[in-house]
Amino acid sequence: NAGVTQTPKFQVLKTGQSMTLQCAQDMNHNSMYWYRQDPGMGLRLIYYSASEGTTDKGEVPNGYNVSRLNKREFSLRLESAAPSQTSVYFCASRADTPNSPLHFGNGTRLTVT
Amino acid sequence: AQKITQTQPGMFVQEKEAVTLDCTYDTSDQSYGLFWYKQPSSGEMIFLIYQGSYDEQNATEGRYSLNFQKARKSANLVISASQLGDSAMYFCAMREGRGGGSYIPTFGRGTSLIVHP
Numbered sequence: 001n002a003g004v005t006q007t008p009k010f011q012v013l014k015t016g017q018s019m020t021l022q023c024a025q026d027m028n029h030n031s032m033y034w035y036r037q038d039p040g041m042g043l044r045l046i047y048y049s050a051s052e053g054t055t056d057k058g059e060v061p062n063g064y065n066v067s068r069l070n071k072r073e074f075s076l077r078l079e080s081a082a083p084s085q086t087s088v089y090f091c092a093s094r095a096d097t098p099n100s101p102l103h104f105g106n107g108t109r110l111t112v113t
Numbered sequence: 114a115q116k117i118t119q120t121q122p123g124m125f126v127q128e129k130e131a132v133t134l135d136c137t138y139d140t141s142d143q144s145y146g147l148f149w150y151k152q153p154s155s156g157e158m159i160f161l162i163y164q165g166s167y168d169e170q171n172a173t174e175g176r177y178s179l180n181f182q183k184a185r186k187s188a189n190l191v192i193s194a195s196q197l198g199d200s201a202m203y204f205c206a207m208r209e210g211r212g213g214g215s216y217i218p219t220f221g222r223g224t225s226l227i228v229h230p
Contacts, residue, residue, distance in 0.1 A: 031216065040122075042204060042222040058217070090158065094216070098208070101148055101160035102218060 002026050006091050006105030013081040013112045021076040021108050023091030031094050032074040033058075033102065034066060036087040043090065049074055081112045116140065117205050117221035124226045126195045133180070134190040134224045136205030142166075145209045147179070147188040148218065152202040161203075164188055195228045202226075 004025045013019055025032065030051045035043040045058030047066040055066050063085060065077045074093075078085060088109050092102040118137045126132040138147065149161040164172045164179045172179040180189040192199055205221040 033218075035220075040222060042117075043206075043220040045217060045219075048217060088156070092158075098144070098146055098216070099163050099165060101150075101163060102158070102206075103160075104158035107156050 004091055004093055004103050004105040006089075006108055008108060009106065011108060011110050013078075013110065015082060015112060017081050018077065018079050019081065019110075020078075021089055021091070021110075022073070023075060023105055024073045025091075025093040025103070026072065027093060027095070027103065028071070029093035029095055029103070030071070031096065032068065033092045033094075034064075034074070034076045035090045035092065036060065037090060037107075038087050046076065046089075078110075081110075083112045086110060086112045115221070116219045117207050119205055119221035119224050121224045122222075124224055126192075126226065126228055128197060128228055128230050129194055131191060131193045132195055132226065134192070134203050134205075134226065136188045136190065136221060138186050138188060138205075138207050140186075140207065140209050142209040145207055147181070148206040148208070149177070149179070149188075149190045150204045150206065151199075152204065152223075153198075154201070158204075162190070192226075197228050197230060200226060200228045 007022045033048045034046040049055045049068040052071045091105040094100045145166045147164045151159045162174045162177045164181045176193045178191045202223045204223045206218045208216045
């Protein structure tokens with residue numbers, strides 16, 4: 001049972017380069033999320049998708065774009081990476097019931113030099 | 114203003130003792146839920162326990178219990194009989210509203226727990 005799968009696990013980019021973080025879940029969840037985690041800041045929401053075909057901005061969306069390709073997949077794109085985007089990125093999904101927790105991927109550690 | 118406040122950046126506890134990790138929240142919704150997650154040094158996020166605003170009993174899951182004081186807007190995590198493997202970051206999170214697609218979980222900044230042998 002894979003759960004939430006994120007790729008890659010590690011990535012180093014130069015300033016100005018672009019990349020896409022991939023996320024897929026096999027739990028038939030409607031809702032998917034992208035968070036970034038920085039030391040002392042907890043997890044901050046970048047974008048989320050309540051269902052296939054819909055996406056919405058979270059707390060820190062600047063510099064990112066997302067695509068909800070289908071029900072399983074939710075990708076995060078950095079068009080022109082900046083050092084401020086150095087972070088650990090988590091994808092998560094959840095079922096629709098109110099007591100459903102987030103199911104997280106294992107994270108992507110991104111360094112922008 | 115932060116919706117979730119975890120005032121203890123770091124906590125230390127002796128093995129086999131109990132420890133309480135604090136979490137206060139701010140919401141005007143009547144329906145909401147509180148979650149606790151554990152993040153060991155390996156980095157994965159692990160769900161521990163959930164408390165709904167309408168739940169009359171404090172939630173318990175094995176050695177984890179939630180001390181829910183609605184009037185004080187606090188949802189503290191109690192870990193009984195601490196083990197070395199409990200050393201980790203702990204995050205409190207809240208969802209507001211009735212769930213469904215509008216559920217946007219908000220996280221606190223976390224508390225680092227170190228269990229001493």
